[in-house]
Amino acid sequence: MAASAAPSRVAAGGDAAEAMRVCAGALRAAGAFRERFDFGGRDVASWFPRHMAKGLRQMQAALRRADCLVEVHDARIPLSGRNPALKEVLGIRPHILVLNKMDLADPRRQPAMLERLKEKGCPQVVFTDCQRDVGVKKIVPLVARLVSEGPRYHRAESSEFNILVIGVPNMGKSSLINSLRRLHLKKGKATVVGAEPGVTKAVLNRIQVCEKPLMYLVDTPGVLPPKLGDVETGMKLALCGAIHDHMVGEDVMADYLLYTLNKQQQFGYVQRYGLGEPCDHIESVLKRVALAQGRTQKVKVLTGTGNVNVTMLNYTAAAYEFLRDFRAGHLGRVTLD
Numbered sequence: 001m002a003a004s005a006a007p008s009r010v011a012a013g014g015d016a017a018e019a020m021r022v023c024a025g026a027l028r029a030a031g032a033f034r035e036r037f038d039f040g041g042r043d044v045a046s047w048f049p050r051h052m053a054k055g056l057r058q059m060q061a062a063l064r065r066a067d068c069l070v071e072v073h074d075a076r077i078p079l080s081g082r083n084p085a086l087k088e089v090l091g092i093r094p095h096i097l098v099l100n101k102m103d104l105a106d107p108r109r110q111p112a113m114l115e116r117l118k119e120k121g122c123p124q125v126v127f128t129d130c131q132r133d134v135g136v137k138k139i140v141p142l143v144a145r146l147v148s149e150g151p152r153y154h155r156a157e158s159s160e161f162n163i164l165v166i167g168v169p170n171m172g173k174s175s176l177i178n179s180l181r182r183l184h185l186k187k188g189k190a191t192v193v194g195a196e197p198g199v200t201k202a203v204l205n206r207i208q209v210c211e212k213p214l215m216y217l218v219d220t221p222g223v224l225p226p227k228l229g230d231v232e233t234g235m236k237l238a239l240c241g242a243i244h245d246h247m248v249g250e251d252v253m254a255d256y257l258l259y260t261l262n263k264q265q266q267f268g269y270v271q272r273y274g275l276g277e278p279c280d281h282i283e284s285v286l287k288r289v290a291l292a293q294g295r296t297q298k299v300k301v302l303t304g305t306g307n308v309n310v311t312m313l314n315y316t317a318a319a320y321e322f323l324r325d326f327r328a329g330h331l332g333r334v335t336l337d
Contacts, residue, residue, distance in 0.1 A: 033280045037259045039231040042252070066164040066218070067147045068094045070139070072173045074240045075105035075127055078113045079120075079337040081237040083168055083223055094146035095124065100172035101240075102127040102135065104327075106264075106335040113337070130175035133183055139176075140184065140210050160214040162206065169222025170241040177217050180209035236336045241327060245320070254319035255282040257326055260336060268332035272325065283315070290318035 073082055078099050097117065099105075110127065117125055124142065128135035147161055165173045181187040185208065206216035224242065235256050238248040245253065258280070261269060267278050273288040289295070290313040299312050325331050 033262050033278075034259055037232075037256055039235075040252070042231050063093075063164065065162050066093060067161050068096065068143050068163050070096050070098055070143070070163055070165050070176070070217070072098045072100055072165060072167040072171045072176055074171050074242075075099035075102040076240055076334060077236045077336050078105075079116060080233050081168055081224075081240075081242065094143070094150055095122070096139065096142060096146070097122050097125045098139065098172075098176060099125060099127050100130055100176065103129040103132070104329045104333060106266075106333045109335040109337075113335070128172075128176065128179075130172050130179040133179050136176065136179045136183055139180065140213070140215060143215065144213050160216065163209075163215065163217045165217050165219050167222060168224050168237065168242045171222065173219055173222070177207055177209060177219055180217065181207070184210040184215075239323070239326065239336065245323065250316055250319040250323060251282075254286065254322045257323065258282050258285055261331065261334065264334065266332050266334050268330070269322075269325075272330060282319075286315045286318040286322065287313060289321050290314060293318065293321050295321065 071082070099113075114125055117123075124146065126135055126138050126142065128139075130136060143161060143163060165177065167173050206218055209215055209217050222242070224237070234243065235248065235253065237243050238245065238253055239257060258269070261267070262278055262280060269275070269285065270278055273285065273292055275285070275288055279285065295314040295317040296312065300307050326334070
C-alpha cells in the first residue's frame with residue numbers, strides 16, 4: 001500500500017493537507033468536482049428487509065416493562081436514517097440518543113449536530129466509542145436521573161431500572177451493552193456482536209449491566225424504516241453498514257463516498273492510495289486501490305485461436321476495499337450529514 005500512516009493526519013492539518021485543500025479548491029473552481037450526485041433513479045424500497053416488521057412488533061411488546069429507551073445510532077449520520085416508527089414507540093418515556101462510533105466521525109461537527117438534534121426535540125445525546133468504552137460511563141447516571149425525575153406508573157414500586165435498547169441495524173446496540181457490562185460489572189460479552197446488519201434476530205431476555213443502581217438492558221433487533229424516504233438517506237445508512245452492500249451495489253456506494261469526501265474536503269484517500277491529487281472519477285480511485293491491493297481476477301476471453309485467460313483488475317473487490325477503509329477510519333474521520 002502506498003501509505004501506511006493514518007490518513008486522518010492529512011485531514012487534521014499540516015502543510016500537505018493545506019496544499020491538498022488549495023489544489024481541491026482549484027479543481028472545484030474549474031468544475032472538476034461534481035456539485036450533485038446522480039442516483040440514476042434507484043428505488044430504495046427494495047433495500048428494506050420485510051422481516052424487520054416482526055422486530056418492531058416484538059419491541060412494542062417489550063415496552064410495557066421499560067423505564068427508559070436508549071436509541072443507538074451512528075455518529076457519522078446523527079441526523080439521517082433514524083427510524084420514525086421508533087420515535088413513535090418512544091411515547092412519554094425518557095429517551096437518550098447514543099451516537100456510537102464517535103471515533104470515526106468528524107469531531108469538528110459535533111457542536112452543530114448537537115444543536116440540530118436539540119431543535120428536533122432530542123436534548124439527551126451521548127457520544128460514545130463502545131469498542132474503547134469512551135463516553136459510556138455517562139449513560140447509567142443519566143438514565144437513573146431521567147427515570148427518577150419522571151413518573152414510573154405501574155413500575156413505581158420497583159427499585160430496578162429496565163432499559164430498552166433500540167435502533168437501526170449495525171449501529172452498536174450489542175456493543176453498548178457489552179461495554180456497560182465491562183465498565184460496571186467487570187464481565188465479558190453478553191450479546192453477539194457482528195460487522196453485518198441483522199446479527200440480533202429477536203428481543204432477548206434482560207441483561208444486567210449494573211449493580212448499583214440495579215439496571216437491566218434489553219437488546220432488540222435493528223429495525224430500518226419501512227420507507228427510507230430518499231435514496232441519499234439510504235446510501236448513508238448503507239455506507240455505515242445498516243444495509244447489506246449487495247442490496248445497494250458496492251460500485252455506486254464507492255462513487256457516492258468519493259463524491260462526499262470531495263464535497264467535505266476530506267482527502268485522506270489521496271495519500272492512502274498514492275494518488276497525485278484529489279479526483280472525482282471513481283474508476284481512477286478504484287484502479288489505484290486494485291493495483292495497491294492486488295485485486296485481480298482471471299477472465300476467459302474467446303479469441304480467434306481459442307479461449308485465453310486474461311488477468312484483469314477486479315473493480316468490485318476494489319470498491320469493497322474502499323468502503324472497508326472508510327468504515328475502519330483509514331480515510332479520516334468523516335461525518336456524512
